[in-house]
Amino acid sequence: MSGSILTGPVDADTVEALAARLDTAQTSRTDTPSLADTHDFGVDEAYAIQAALLARREARGERIVGVKLGFTSKAKMAQMGVSDVIVGRLTDAMRVTDGDDVDLSRFIHPKVEPEVAYRLCRDVDLADPTTDIESCVDAVAPALEIIDSRYRDFRFTYSDVVADNTSAAAFAIGPWRPVRDVSNRAVRMVGSGAAEVVGSTAAVLGDPVRALHALVDMCRRRGIPLRAGQVVLAGAATAAVPLTGGVTCCDVAGLGTVSVRGVRDVRGVR
Ligand code: 0L1
Ligand code: MG
Numbered sequence: 001m002s003g004s005i006l007t008g009p010v011d012a013d014t015v016e017a018l019a020a021r022l023d024t025a026q027t028s029r030t031d032t033p034s035l036a037d038t039h040d041f042g043v044d045e046a047y048a049i050q051a052a053l054l055a056r057r058e059a060r061g062e063r064i065v066g067v068k069l070g071f072t073s074k075a076k077m078a079q080m081g082v083s084d085v086i087v088g089r090l091t092d093a094m095r096v097t098d099g100d101d102v103d104l105s106r107f108i109h110p111k112v113e114p115e116v117a118y119r120l121c122r123d124v125d126l127a128d129p130t131t132d133i134e135s136c137v138d139a140v141a142p143a144l145e146i147i148d149s150r151y152r153d154f155r156f157t158y159s160d161v162v163a164d165n166t167s168a169a170a171f172a173i174g175p176w177r178p179v180r181d182v183s184n185r186a187v188r189m190v191g192s193g194a195a196e197v198v199g200s201t202a203a204v205l206g207d208p209v210r211a212l213h214a215l216v217d218m219c220r221r222r223g224i225p226l227r228a229g230q231v232v233l234a235g236a237a238t239a240a241v242p243l244t245g246g247v248t249c250c251d252v253a254g255l256g257t258v259s260v261r262g263v264r265d266v267r268g269v270r
Contacts (some may be wrong), residue, residue: 015045018041025150029105041159045159053164070087070161070236071085095172100172101261109148110148112242113145114142115237116208118212119137121139121228122228123136137180138178146170174250186200189250197241203237212232244262
């Protein structure tokens with residue numbers, strides 16, 4: 001175990017050091033122990049670490065293209081003993097084109113989960129308490145999210161996972177449709193670690209639109225902008241399963257399908 005037990009607030013240097021640790025874990029595909037093993041930090045510091053982590057990715061040329069929500073199922077909230085969703089950021093480097101190969105050697109221990117994505121057609125005015133995020137959405141799509149905790153064995157605290165950008169690793173979006181109501185739609189994911197996983201969009205806070213409203217609240221509190229053109233991943237409709245080689249396909253009733261194909265980099269470059 002490295003680092004020291006801190007009892008006071010995590011200072012700016014420590015925020016940078018912990019962001020660097022998570023960044024190195026991701027870029028070197030090497031897991032790291034829970035930050036909470038060695039550091040006493042809360043949710044505010046965790047979002048500061050996440051912001052520092054994203055600043056590192058942006059300094060390497062990545063562009064923020066969206067946001068994602070986690071802990072949107074009652075079961076996951078109960079498991080973590082929390083009542084708040086968590087929010088992370090998506091970058092262009094995480095985007096996988098629908099149907100394309102995804103190199104498994106990019107990840108430590110990837111899992112995949114079926115989701116619904118919303119597309120923002122205008123900036124969301126977070127300063128306006130009456131802002132209506134639903135009017136800022138022009139399309140929805142089936143989506144696959146690949147999560148890859150940088151923590152050993154996916155063992156983390158609530159603050160850990162916020163700091164780690166909510167395990168965000170990659171995502172694929174299917175065809176966009178100008179649909180509004182995506183409540184209670186059957187979701188089916190096949191391939192990858194499980195023959196078939198079935199669920200419903202109702203697993204996302206009862207209705208994914210509630211995730212949008214929760215997002216506004218979180219982004220307001222955390223100072224995370226929501227911009228026209230960005231994608232919002234609303235949260236998982238089933239439990240995540242390990243992402244393996246071959247095709248993983250997600251179907252959301254009435255919305256269509258999206259898939260990725262897990263491959264090992266044929267050049268063996270890591
Ligand atoms: O997208 C998600 O719901 C995952 C949030 C992080 C928790 C995890 O890594 O399992
Ligand atoms: Mg997710």
